[in-house]
Amino acid sequence: MRVLPAETPPAASPSNDAPTGSPPLAQQKPASTPEPKPRVRNALPALPTAPLPILNKRELLAINVGPQSMDRLIAGGFRTSESLDLSHLGFRMDRIEAPPGWDAARARAWLKRELPNDRFEFNRTYRQYLPNVGGDGDLGPSDHPSPPTAGSCGSDRCYGAAAINWRPALASCARGVRIGVIDTAFDTALFTGRENVSYATAAAAGHQKAASWHGNGVLTLLAGTSQSDASGLIPDAKYFVADTFVADQDGSPVSDTASVLKALDLMMAFDVQIINMSLSGPRDPTVEKVISKLSERGVIFVAAAGNGGPTAPPAYPAAYAPVIAVTAVNKYLNGYPYANRGNYIDVAAPGVRIWTALAKDKQDYVSGTSFAAPYVTAIVATLAGQGLTGKEALLARLETKDLGPAGRDQIYGRGLLMAPASCAPARTPVASKGEAWRVIRTSTTP
Structure with missing residues (x-):
């Protein structure tokens, strides 16, 4: 496992501490629950639809703003808290704080009036998808989570691969495929000695790091770990994990536009082919334009559709047109009752009572669309050697039930996305460093 240097100094080193107690989840009930009502001991929280606390309510992002304009806004009482050259995305970004007593909306209105030729965007809030963890719908891990065991996982615990007709031989088709994972940090003890797992932080500096159990669960499903009897679907792919989350005042994971953009810049620095995302926010024009332009270059995006319930609004980035939005089903192929619904849903995958590692020496069942997305990412990775680009081309090539x-x-x-019966060997990139640099340096100025 390699820890990669960030483009700017990291906020903190990755946490090796196992999460203790229940993962931090807001104690809120979904607005409505479809029938039949599932048997649960505690109601699963819905993705809140009301405005959520943000990292800094007075913060804006200045996109490609020149030195004269920066001097003008500083003279107006603004303060620059971070300057980033997102060179692989092709633009510069500055975090700026509004003068005391101003909120972001008032500050942006003033800047648009005083500097009409410059671009200033809100630093929007992103949350995790509030997945369900534990047996039979508990909000927290089981009282007695199972330790790692030798051998393969049984069909009751690990039904997901069989549900999509996954065969172990398909893993070889994804050997060397470069997969980005934008999530929390992960417990490095789970992946000790794994040279194909690399990590860098994109999280905001100066905040407590979020718990790592979510990133652990997602990465285990993809890459596997000796700490879990749940076999990774594509263990020989190359993984680049960008941690984008910090803990908010309640201990819940939270991210922002700036951190997501930093993560996408890191993904391009390592020339990833597929990006798996498990986060939710409002429509964000800056992130949307970057995703669209990276998709035009051939990057495939897979994102969890959201766990806000059937009446929740569309969740982004899953609802952006180039992104494959993944919902969850159980072992009987019934829909996850807390999953978002909408025209943006592309495919379904196993995501209810999925057995995975949450920390060193701790495994448990998890439910949510975040844990369905890795199955789709694995299937897409098997076709990386066939030169298919774009969501529609990929989905047209694959079978659904x-x-x-x-x-x-x-x-x-x-419908349920099915694994292919066979696949071409993954194509190993042959471009020299100079050639690759020219590709990833292409501007994506949003």
Whole structure:
């Protein structure tokens, strides 16, 4: 496992501490629950639809703002808290704080009036998808989580691979494929000695780091670990993990636009082919334009559709057009009752009672669309050697099993995404460093 240097000094070193107690989850109930109601001991919290606390309510992002304009805003009482050259995305970004007593909306209105030719954006809030962890719907880990055991995981615990017709031989098709994971940090003790797992932080500086159990669970499903009897789907891919989350005042994971952009810049620095994302926020024009331009270059995005319930608004980045939005089903191929619904849902994958590692010496069941996304990422990775680019081209190449109402629907999208019967060997990039640099230096100024 390699820890990669960030483009700027990291906020903190990755945490090796196992999470203790229940993962921090807001104690809120979903607005509505579809029938039949699942048997749960505690109600699963919905993705809040009200405004959430942000890292800094007075903060804005200055995009490619020149020195004269920066001098003008500083003279107006603004303060620069961070300057970033996102060279692999092709633009510069400055975090700026509004004068005392001003909120971000008032500050942006003033800047638009005083500096109309410059661009200033809100630093929007992103949250994790509030997954369900533990047996039978508990909000926290089981009272007696299972320790690692030798051998393969049984069909009751690890039904996901069988549900999508995954065969171990398919893993070889993804050997060397470069996969980015934008999530929390992970417990390095789970992946000791893994030279194909690299890490860098994109999280905001000066904040407590978020718990790592979510990133542990997602990365285990993809890469596998000796600490879990749940086999990773594609253990020989190359993984580049960007931690984007810190803990808010309640201990819950929170991120922002600036951190997501830093993570995307890191992804491009390592020339990833597929990016797996498990975060939720409002529509964000800056992030949307970057994702669209990276998609045009051939980067494939896979994102969890959200756990806000059937009446929740679309969750982003999953709802952006180039992104494959993944919902969750259980072992009987019934929809996850707390999953978002909408026309943006593309495909379904196993994501209810998924067995994975949450920390060193701790495994448990997890539920949520975040844990369905890795199955889709693995399937997409098997086709990386066939030169297919773009969401529609990939989905047209893959088989789906229709679920629910006939045809595409707002619950399951096109249906359960199935693993291919065979695949071409993954193509190893042959460009020299100079050639790769020219590719990733192409401007994506949003």
